[in-house]
Amino acid sequence: MNDHMTLSKAADHAREFLDSLDSRSIAPIANVSDLRSALFKPLNDAGLPADEVIDDLVRDTRDGLLGSTSGRFFGWVIGGVLPVTLAADWLTSAWDQNAAIYATSPAAAAVEEVCGEWLKSLLGLPASASFGLLTGTQSAHTVALAAARNKLLIERGWDVNTKGLMGAPRMRILTGAHRHESVLRSIRLLGLGTEALEIVDVDASGRIRLDSLKVALQAGENEPAVVCLQAGDLNAGVFDPFTEAGRIAHDAGAWVHVDGAFGLWAGASEHNRYLVEGVGAADSWATDCHKWLNVPFDSGFVFVADPEAHKSALTQDASYTIKVEETRDQMEWNLEWSRRSRGFTVYAALRNLGRSGVAELVERCCGHAHRLVTEIGDLDGAHVLAEPQINQGLVQFTSNEGNHDRRTDEVIAKIVASGEAWFGGTTWNGIRAMRVSVCNWRTTDEDVDRAIACVRGILAGV
Numbered sequence: 001m002n003d004h005m006t007l008s009k010a011a012d013h014a015r016e017f018l019d020s021l022d023s024r025s026i027a028p029i030a031n032v033s034d035l036r037s038a039l040f041k042p043l044n045d046a047g048l049p050a051d052e053v054i055d056d057l058v059r060d061t062r063d064g065l066l067g068s069t070s071g072r073f074f075g076w077v078i079g080g081v082l083p084v085t086l087a088a089d090w091l092t093s094a095w096d097q098n099a100a101i102y103a104t105s106p107a108a109a110a111v112e113e114v115c116g117e118w119l120k121s122l123l124g125l126p127a128s129a130s131f132g133l134l135t136g137t138q139s140a141h142t143v144a145l146a147a148a149r150n151k152l153l154i155e156r157g158w159d160v161n162t163k164g165l166m167g168a169p170r171m172r173i174l175t176g177a178h179r180h181e182s183v184l185r186s187i188r189l190l191g192l193g194t195e196a197l198e199i200v201d202v203d204a205s206g207r208i209r210l211d212s213l214k215v216a217l218q219a220g221e222n223e224p225a226v227v228c229l230q231a232g233d234l235n236a237g238v239f240d241p242f243t244e245a246g247r248i249a250h251d252a253g254a255w256v257h258v259d260g261a262f263g264l265w266a267g268a269s270e271h272n273r274y275l276v277e278g279v280g281a282a283d284s285w286a287t288d289c290h291k292w293l294n295v296p297f298d299s300g301f302v303f304v305a306d307p308e309a310h311k312s313a314l315t316q317d318a319s320y321t322i323k324v325e326e327t328r329d330q331m332e333w334n335l336e337w338s339r340r341s342r343g344f345t346v347y348a349a350l351r352n353l354g355r356s357g358v359a360e361l362v363e364r365c366c367g368h369a370h371r372l373v374t375e376i377g378d379l380d381g382a383h384v385l386a387e388p389q390i391n392q393g394l395v396q397f398t399s400n401e402g403n404h405d406r407r408t409d410e411v412i413a414k415i416v417a418s419g420e421a422w423f424g425g426t427t428w429n430g431i432r433a434m435r436v437s438v439c440n441w442r443t444t445d446e447d448v449d450r451a452i453a454c455v456r457g458i459l460a461g462v
């Protein structure tokens, strides 16, 4: 079998999978021992034909795939894959370009450069900011906080690049209670230690309290501090007040970092833009393309207002690299050397959707999330905990015996077991809740109807 036949076979399998999305169970139907016994064959001595490997791979994994690319998957914040980005992703693998530096693939470097510029303009970030295309928000936080750490410590006469952190001035990281855990991991990785984290009070809606932020910053005058703000928290999609919080932080000499894994995309929609007002005045931003832009994993951007701070945290050199005048070497702005040319899929998504298409995608998902939360919340035995202001919301299921937490987990488990829709659970303000998240282009009104009907049936004991 030649290359073409293997590729055609893989394309047939992919088509078959996508065509089955409406009818297959969203929850995987295989358990771990089914999967292990199907996949854990003795490692063969002789190689196998490519088409046989592909057929086996499809057969042995089929029942263990989560239908997270389905229009009725509302768990975590997992975007779908636009047809154009899937096609560009196939080409990315076929071209197999190493996007380390300009010389390893001029096309990959140029495409990535264009994507960074387009995104700044789309998301309302300063045109002068630098950017890096990374694996996701986790790595974007790490790069942004490395830039912040280095700059804040240089300003205090301490060069982390040469001296390390032993003996360095203590750093503080201030954030609201609803931060994503990925911030904490970046803090640990950067040697700042979790004791650097200080939780600032939030108001009833989950937004950081300005008076508390001010008091907290005053308590450590002249100490290097980063204030991490949230553009869309993972439970209720809450946005911090960027203009005021940013001003307070800057007045205290702090660096402002924004976790906008999905919420930063509100800036692409005229209707939702008010939520990110003032976000452009921050010092760094992290966001994902594999969520709301619907490109395949793994794809996220970091933006840094001070390009020098960004570059000095990452820059390196080696005798065998090739520098080409007036070009952009991606390696200077991200964590990797050899890397996938992730820019092709982002480029394809942005060209395919255009500004209005991105805005429409964002608004459509928000509409679906609103319907899901409010219509499920209206059912007997359900209750809205957090009405979505964007694409995230929370519902609680109630029990006559009063154990609402147990009832909520029980109903979620039944929905998942039905295979008809998929929602996840969370603990929010101390109570169990069902999270509703919509960020897949594939979700239609019919998907929303089907998901609501599924929940209605479960609550009615059908």
Ligand SMILES: Cc1ncc(COP(=O)(O)O)c(C=O)c1O
Residues within 6 Å of the ligand: 076, 077, 135, 136, 137, 138, 139, 180, 182, 232, 233, 234, 259, 260, 261, 262, 288, 300
């Ligand atoms: C608000 C928020 N921040 C950070 C992350 C981490 O992003 P990633 O999984 O791309 O590293 C997520 C992921 O769901 C998120 O929702």
